[in-house]
Amino acid sequence: xxxxxxxxFLITTFCLSTYSCNKLNAGDIQSNIxxxxxxxxxxxxxxxxxxxxxxxxxxxxxxxxxHLIRFWEMMAxxxxxxxxxxxxxxxxxxxxxxxxxxxFCHLQLENESGIYMAVDNNSKLQIQLDVTENGINYTVDxxxxxxxxxxxxxxxxxxxxxxxxxxxxxQAKTLPNTQEGYTMGMNLQNQYYSLIAEREQKIxxxxxxxxxxxxxxxxxxxxxxxxPDIDLYTHAVDCAQKADKSxxxxxxxxxxxxxxxxxxxxxxxxxxxxxxxxxxxxxxxxLRGKVVLIDFWASWCGxxxxxxxxxxxxxxxxxxxxxxxxxxxxxxxxxxxxxxIAADSLxxxxxxxxxxxxxxxxxxxxxxxxxxxxxxxxNGRILGKGLRGEQLxxxxxxxLGK
Numbered sequence: 001x002x003x004x005x006x007x008x009f010l011i012t013t014f015c016l017s018t019y020s021c022n023k024l025n026a027g028d029i030q031s032n033i034x035x036x037x038x039x040x041x042x043x044x045x046x047x048x049x050x051x052x053x054x055x056x057x058x059x060x061x062x063x064x065x066x067h068l069i070r071f072w073e074m075m076a077x078x079x080x081x082x083x084x085x086x087x088x089x090x091x092x093x094x095x096x097x098x099x100x101x102x103x104f105c106h107l108q109l110e111n112e113s114g115i116y117m118a119v120d121n122n123s124k125l126q127i128q129l130d131v132t133e134n135g136i137n138y139t140v141d142x143x144x145x146x147x148x149x150x151x152x153x154x155x156x157x158x159x160x161x162x163x164x165x166x167x168x169x170x171q172a173k174t175l176p177n178t179q180e181g182y183t184m185g186m187n188l189q190n191q192y193y194s195l196i197a198e199r200e201q202k203i204x205x206x207x208x209x210x211x212x213x214x215x216x217x218x219x220x221x222x223x224x225x226x227x228p229d230i231d232l233y234t235h236a237v238d239c240a241q242k243a244d245k246s247x248x249x250x251x252x253x254x255x256x257x258x259x260x261x262x263x264x265x266x267x268x269x270x271x272x273x274x275x276x277x278x279x280x281x282x283x284x285x286x287l288r289g290k291v292v293l294i295d296f297w298a299s300w301c302g303x304x305x306x307x308x309x310x311x312x313x314x315x316x317x318x319x320x321x322x323x324x325x326x327x328x329x330x331x332x333x334x335x336x337x338x339x340x341i342a343a344d345s346l347x348x349x350x351x352x353x354x355x356x357x358x359x360x361x362x363x364x365x366x367x368x369x370x371x372x373x374x375x376x377x378x379n380g381r382i383l384g385k386g387l388r389g390e391q392l393x394x395x396x397x398x399x400l401g402k
Contacts, residue, residue: 054098055119059127061091061109068110071095073103076221076252101247102147104218109136116155118147118214135159150215154206154224161199168192189310193389200225208235212242217253226369227386230264233257263366265384269294269376272328272361274351277338282326282351285380290324291399293392294374296367298330299340304371308344310389314396315348321400322378324348330370332356 061067067087072079082105083095095107099121108114109131115138119125123144130137140148172188175181203225207216216236220228228236237257240250261267272284272294284294295311297304315325325348331337332354341350353360361367365374375384375395384395 053121054096055121055123055125056094056096057107057117057119057123057125057127058094059092059125059129061087061093062128062130064091064109064131065089067091069093069095070108071097072106072108073099074106074116074222079106101244102214102249104151104214104222116148116151118151120144147213147215150210150213151218154203154215154219157202157206158199158224161195161202165192165195165199168195190390193391197391204229204232207232210235210239212239214240214243214247214249216240217249221249221253221256227372228260229385230261230266233260233264259366263374263382263385265382267382269374269380269382270364272326272351272364274328274353274361276349276351277334277341282349284326287324287326287349288380289378290322291318291378291383291396292376293323293325293387294365294376295325295327296330296362296365296370296372297327298370299333299336300331301370305340305344307371307388308346310392312345312347314393318396318400319348323396323400326351328352328359328361329354330356330359330362330367 057071061069064087066089068084069087070084071082073082082097085093085095087093097119099119102118102120105117105119106114107117107127109129113136115127115129115136117125117127117140123142125140125142125145125148128139128141138152140152168188168191172185175185175188203219207219208231210216216232216239219225220232220236225232233253233256236253237250240247240253244250262270269284273281276282284292293311297308299305311325315323327341327346327348327350329337329350329352331340331352334352334354337350337352337354340346351361355362359367365372371388373385373387373392374382375387375392377383377399383399384392387395
């Protein structure tokens with residue numbers, strides 16, 4: 001589950017919510033942008049700065065007269081209102097604004113999620129939109145269109161995977177509650193994780209092909225990938241600095257890199273010392289000499305609970321080869337936490353401060369979604385992040401042997 005408010009891609013285009021739990025799902029915030037927008041009475045203060053001229057986004061929404069269109073700046077944790085307009089009887093509209101630098105924006109249709117764009121103060125864009133049963137078809141013309149077209153390409157890439165992932169999910173819903181159904185479910189799960197891994201690799205390749213600009217920043221900062229690696233962060237910083245060293249996006253990615261790089265592959269995992277269900281503290285560093293999976297989860301996280309049988313199987317297979325699991329719960333209710341451990345037969349180490357999303361360990365490890373894992377070697381160095389299913393099994397075989 002993702003902790004971030006601005007789970008943009010969870011809500012609209014990207015598919016992380018299908019295999020992770022987020023704070024949106026936990027009911028702490030609303031997951032539907034349209035509902036959220038209707039509750040806003042006063043727009044947030046934008047980072048836009050009033051200067052001469054300004055950008056113009058004009059266009060046509062096919063067969064949609066008198067249709068409300070809103071234009072928002074996409075911040076890291078919220079949408080900030082810029083402008084709105086209603087289409088005329090022919091579906092035409094025009095939106096305006098001023099900005100001192102390039103910004104990412106969300107053009108929201110009245111009852112649809114909309115599209116994503118990038119504009120600067122010189123942008124004069126023409127958008128042709130057509131809402132169909134399969135989504136929103138659109139074209140972007142005018143000047144300063146490169147980043148907007150790259151965003152369209154990125155979303156198209158993701159959509160192709162989201163469709164295939166949805167097919168697998170639909171198949172899983174029809175499986176019988178039998179041994180045969182369980183076997184079929186395991187096969188579907190393997191296909192599912194393979195597809196997720198393929199999607200992340202394709203998006204990573206897409207990011208790394210960019211030589212300059214803020215698209216790599218967009219990918220690592222707006223939830224496009226669940227666990228961007230050090231290569232993606234380094235590349236995003238490099239591209240942003242080449243594009244505009246003074247940009248707020250450059251400053252943001254530099255700060256994010258300074259934080260996230262501590263938990264990249266090869267770094268030393270910081271210590272955790274929390275209480276076990278019996279009240280006795282357990283120190284992560286006490287497990288030095290073993291390959292340890294730090295597993296962030298919670299009793300209320302459906303994807304976590306569904307993953308537990310796989311983790312249990314791997315633990316049984318590798319525990320006598322020097323493998324251990326250190327489960328960190330983001331629960332707040334001790335009885336539910338202990339009940340889930342018993343119900344799922346989880347026989348490894350478990351700790352929690354019952355702090356929920358404010359757990360000291362989750363804060364320390366910058367955990368914004370669960371299930372989340374960190375695989376560390378015998379010396380406490382991080383070997384992998386976010387490993388599950390076949391990926392985790394393959395990594396353990398590589399380290400500990402088959």
